[in-house]
Amino acid sequence: xxxxxxxxxxxxxxAALAAGDSAALGALYLRYAGLVRCAIARCAPEMSIGEVDxxxxxxxxxxxxxxxxxVESDRLRAWLYGIGARTARSWRRNTWLRRRLLxxxxxxxxxxxxxxSSSPEQQVGRRxxxxxxxxxxxxxxREVLLLHAVDGWSGEEIAQMLGITHEAVRTRLFRARQAMxxxxxxxxxxxxxxx
Amino acid sequence: xxxxxxxxxYLNRELNEAQDxxxxxxxxxxxxxxxxxxxxQALEAGLKEAVDRVEAxxxxxxxxxxxxxxxxxxxxxxxxxxxxxxxxxxxxxxAVLLALLGLGLWRFVVAGGSSGTLxxxxxxxxxxxxxxxxxxxxxxxxxxxxxxEGPTTRLRLHRGTIACAVQKRQRGDAFVVEAAGWAVTxxxxxxxxxxxGPLSIEVTVAQGxxxxxxxxxxxxxxxxxxxxxxxxxxxxxxxxxPLVEGIAALLGDRPSVSDRRLESAxxxxxxxxxxxxxxxxxxxxxxxxxxxxxxxxxxTVPGLRDMDIWRDWIVSGKTAExxxxxxxxxxxxxxxxxxxxxxxxxxRKLRDFTASADAYRRxxxxxxxxxxxxxxxxxxxxEQDQLKNHxxxxxxxxxxxxxxxxxxxxxxxxxxxxxxxxxxGRTDEAKVRLMELVRRHEGTGSAARARRMLEELK
Numbered sequence: 026x027x028x029x030x031x032x033x034x035x036x037x038x039x040a041a042l043a044a045g046d047s048a049a050l051g052a053l054y055l056r057y058a059g060l061v062r063c064a065i066a067r068c069a070p071e072m073s074i075g076e077v078d079x080x081x082x083x084x085x086x087x088x089x090x091x092x093x094x095x096v097e098s099d100r101l102r103a104w105l106y107g108i109g110a111r112t113a114r115s116w117r118r119n120t121w122l123r124r125r126l127l128x129x130x131x132x133x134x135x136x137x138x139x140x141x142s143s144s145p146e147q148q149v150g151r152r153x154x155x156x157x158x159x160x161x162x163x164x165x166x167r168e169v170l171l172l173h174a175v176d177g178w179s180g181e182e183i184a185q186m187l188g189i190t191h192e193a194v195r196t197r198l199f200r201a202r203q204a205m206x207x208x209x210x211x212x213x214x215x216x217x218x219x220x
Numbered sequence: 221x222x223x224x225x226x227x228x229x230y231l232n233r234e235l236n237e238a239q240d241x242x243x244x245x246x247x248x249x250x251x252x253x254x255x256x257x258x259x260x261q262a263l264e265a266g267l268k269e270a271v272d273r274v275e276a277x278x279x280x281x282x283x284x285x286x287x288x289x290x291x292x293x294x295x296x297x298x299x300x301x302x303x304x305x306x307x308x309x310x311x312x313x314x315a316v317l318l319a320l321l322g323l324g325l326w327r328f329v330v331a332g333g334s335s336g337t338l339x340x341x342x343x344x345x346x347x348x349x350x351x352x353x354x355x356x357x358x359x360x361x362x363x364x365x366x367x368x369e370g371p372t373t374r375l376r377l378h379r380g381t382i383a384c385a386v387q388k389r390q391r392g393d394a395f396v397v398e399a400a401g402w403a404v405t406x407x408x409x410x411x412x413x414x415x416x417g418p419l420s421i422e423v424t425v426a427q428g429x430x431x432x433x434x435x436x437x438x439x440x441x442x443x444x445x446x447x448x449x450x451x452x453x454x455x456x457x458x459x460x461x462p463l464v465e466g467i468a469a470l471l472g473d474r475p476s477v478s479d480r481r482l483e484s485a486x487x488x489x490x491x492x493x494x495x496x497x498x499x500x501x502x503x504x505x506x507x508x509x510x511x512x513x514x515x516x517x518x519x520t521v522p523g524l525r526d527m528d529i530w531r532d533w534i535v536s537g538k539t540a541e542x543x544x545x546x547x548x549x550x551x552x553x554x555x556x557x558x559x560x561x562x563x564x565x566x567x568r569k570l571r572d573f574t575a576s577a578d579a580y581r582r583x584x585x586x587x588x589x590x591x592x593x594x595x596x597x598x599x600x601x602x603e604q605d606q607l608k609n610h611x612x613x614x615x616x617x618x619x620x621x622x623x624x625x626x627x628x629x630x631x632x633x634x635x636x637x638x639x640x641x642x643x644x645g646r647t648d649e650a651k652v653r654l655m656e657l658v659r660r661h662e663g664t665g666s667a668a669r670a671r672r673m674l675e676e677l678k
Contacts, residue, residue, distance in 0.1 A: 045338045045365075047297065051290035058286070059279030066278055077278075082292065089293050096590050152270040159267065173232070174264045175271045180232055181624065185589065191622075199228055205267075206259055 035101040043092040050089050058085070060102060061109040067171055068113035068164070080116055084109045103178070103186045110168070110187065158208050166201035169194055227253050231260055236652065237659050338365045341380065346470055354395060357383040357470030367398075374398065383412040383470035386428075402449065406430040411441075412467045423447045424463040530562060539569045550579075557587040561595055568598075573606040584619055593623030597633055610640040631657060631666035638673070651677055 033041075033052060041049035058081055065072065065080050072080065087108055088095075095104060159167055168187070172178045173194075180198070184191040223246035229235055230243045247254045341347035341358040349356040351369050358364050362380020366373075371389065375382070377399040386395045386406050397404040397413045402421045404413050409428025413421065423432050424446040432439050432447050432454070439454060441447045446459040533542040546563040550556060564579035580602070583595035600616030603609045617637040621630065634657045641650035654677075657670040 044340075045297065047290045047294040050293045051286040054289040055281055055286040058281040058289075062278040062281075063275045066275070082289065085289055086293060086296065151266060152273065155263070155266045155270045156274065159271075170267075171271065175268050180234060181622075185624070195228070195232060198232055202231065202260055205263055206256075209259075209263055 039092055039095050039101065042089055043095070050085060053088065054085050057102065057105050061085070061105055064106045064109035065113040067168060068110045069117050070160070072113070072116065076116070080112050081109075084112050087112070100182070103182060106172075107186045107188070158205050161208070162201055162204060166197045166204070169197040170201040170205075173198055224250060224253055227256060231257070236656050238652070238655055338363060338378075348471065353387045355385040355471055357467075359470060372396070377413060381412060381414045381470070383410070383467040385410045385471050403433050404430055405433065409443075410467055410471070412463065412470065421447075421449050423449075424459045424467065426459075426464050426467045527558060527562065534562075534566060534569065539566055542566050543570060550582075554582075555586060557583045557591055561587070561591060564595065564598060568602065573602050577602045577607065577612075584616070589623045593620050596620035596623065597629050600633070600636065604636055604640055610643040613637075613640040614644070631661040631664055634661075635666050635670065638670070647677060 035056075038049050038052050038056075042053065061081050061084050062077055065077050065084070069080075084105065088105060095101070159170075162170065169183055172183045172186070173180070178186070180191050180194045184194045187194075223243060226235065226239065226243050226246075230240070235243060247257060339347065339349060339358060341360050341362045343361045345360050347358045347360075347362070349358065349364075349366075351366065351373055354373060356364065356375070359380040359382070362382065363378040364380070364382055365376045365378060367376055368374040371393040372395075374396045375398070377397060382397065384395070384397065384406070386409055389395065395406045397406075399413055399421055404411070404421075404423055406428065409430055410426040411428070411430050412424045412426075414423075421432070423430060423441055425441045425443050427443050429440055429442045432441055432449065439447060439456065441456060444459050444464070445456050446463055447454055447456050530542040530545055533539070533545075543563065543566040546559055546566060550559050550563055553559065560579050560582040564576045564583070567573070567576035567579055577599045580595040580599035584592045584599065586592075587595060596616045596619040600613045600620060603616060604613035614637055617633045617640070620633050621637070624630070634653050638650045638653040638657070641647070641653065651674060654670040654674050658667045658674070661667045
């Protein structure tokens with residue numbers, strides 16, 4: 026992906042990285058760290074900003090270590106997103122006990138978790154209302170919905186990124202949409218959209 | 221099936237142009253669907269706006285963070301080697317064997333002042349480096365990094381096999397090769413090092429002696445011996461002649477090695493067989509570690525070296541030999557999809573199209589999405605062009621298009637699929653594919669051809 030003349034393509038950056046050029050990792054980071062941060066914040070909304078940055082670093086180091094595995098025909102964005110999502114899920118698995126014990130005493134969350142009001146009774150604006158609807162979806166449905174509705178990935182692309190079948194993507198999308206629309210019609214129930 | 225049942229597909233943006241237009245026409249007549257679409261589109265717009273606004277700060281990345289990232293990576297690459305975990309890492313497991321091949325192609329490079337330099341041998345033949353009087357032969361497609369060069373020289377083998385002819389050194393100086401978490405230290409000798417798998421190594425000495433060290437132990441390997449080590453266990457055997465001869469070949473001393481020796485060489489280290497460690501033996505001169513402890517023999521990766529050799533055989537016209545070897549190999553390793561892929565190519569060259577398509581289908585069912593996609597495309601072309609089995613061709617191209625790999629063949633695959641569908645009399649489906657081709661690949665030759673075909677089909 027080269028947005029401007031003279032800008033290195035994804036292919037060139039990955040080739041340089043595979044050849045041992047550490048500056049190429051800087052270029053890759055500049056281009057995709059935002060995407061990876063969002064991926065991690067979505068998959069692990071409990072993370073603090075410090076933890077997100079740490080995990081982002083880990084994602085790019087993983088990408089550098091695996092740069093020789095990268096196949097040119099893969100979409101780099103999807104590849105990095107996939108690594109980010111898996112890294113975040115791994116973090117959640119490895120820290121679940123700590124988070125249970127320290128509940129309420131973690132650092133400030135980021136992204137959508139930070140934007141969601143903690144008190145449903147508070148007067149909230151349209152944006153916060155939508156984010157609350159989103160926060161109450163099961164994580165697997167939320168992830169697919171965001172990739173499709175916000176990021177514009179196709180069902181097939183999402184299936185490849187997440188390592189699931191296209192049919193599973195369709196099912197999760199359908200359930201997420203149904204749940205969002207039902208909840209939007211009915212106000213904010215305590216929970217909805219459970220599989 | 222009613223149009224209402226296409227609502228989910230419409231919202232998923234899965235409909236092609238014609239279907240899209242048809243559904244939009246349906247919305248004009250179906251208040252129920254129209255209401256659902258309007259509800260979702262409003263919610264989706266709000267969702268996009270809300271999430272974009274929230275995530276905007278996360279997308280800010282500064283140059284300083286990027287520079288820190290690059291520095292972190294540089295640090296990691298320059299760090300001292302540590303014991304690898306037991307997990308399999310395909311990239312670290314390289315190599316195979318020595319002696320490249322009877323192609324007589326090699327390159328000689330004087331690598332002066334090359335500390336911190338990564339050397340990569342071409343895929344066509346070995347690369348020979350000269351480091352201040354030491355000579356290193358690197359197998360084709362191999363990679364070695366020169367960490368330090370001088371009285372003490374340190375190399376790190378990333379991939380492939382290296383053979384070394386090392387000048388005698390003064391006390392306190394050393395020539396060290398690191399591979400797969402092991403360190404091979406020599407003081408003037410000719411030897412080879414092969415990283416076989418995670419924590420697995422094979423060291424053969426043609427002249428002089430080397431010390432091989434793992435964690436908490438070390439062993440001396442002398443001329444005419446091969447050490448095979450895995451994890452904490454190791455054993456020493458008399459070096460198979462092909463390994464010793466291969467050292468000379470890789471160093472460029474002997475430009476060719478006979479196929480016979482090459483063919484026999486891999487068999488010497490295939491398979492895993494529990495063996496007792498040898499006790500001190502007059503023949504080997506080895507000193508055993510823990511007596512009576514069983515250690516599995518080294519598992520050769522049916523991997524890179526064999527595949528390199530078979531590919532070179534195909535390139536040099538020995539397709540039948542490569543085919544026979546691949547047949548044996550896939551019989552013993554039915555899940556080796558890379559070998560099945562190469563066998564498919566071999567069979568195709570030999571014009572055994574049925575067997576070729578069968579081999580590709582193995583990859584389609586068991587390979588990675590990328591490999592399966594390629595194999596599906598190749599099988600589809602054989603089914604269509606040679607075997608005239610259009611139904612199977614359609615199935616293979618469909619499989620390829622589902623995989624999306626490689627994307628560069630998508631237009632051609634769609635066109636071939638349309639042609640196969642027409643051969644089967646499935647004209648409506650062919651038209652859908654042609655319209656899809658025009659929509660997705662506008663501006664290409666395939667799209668222009670598709671337009672003409674659509675005109676003819678009217």
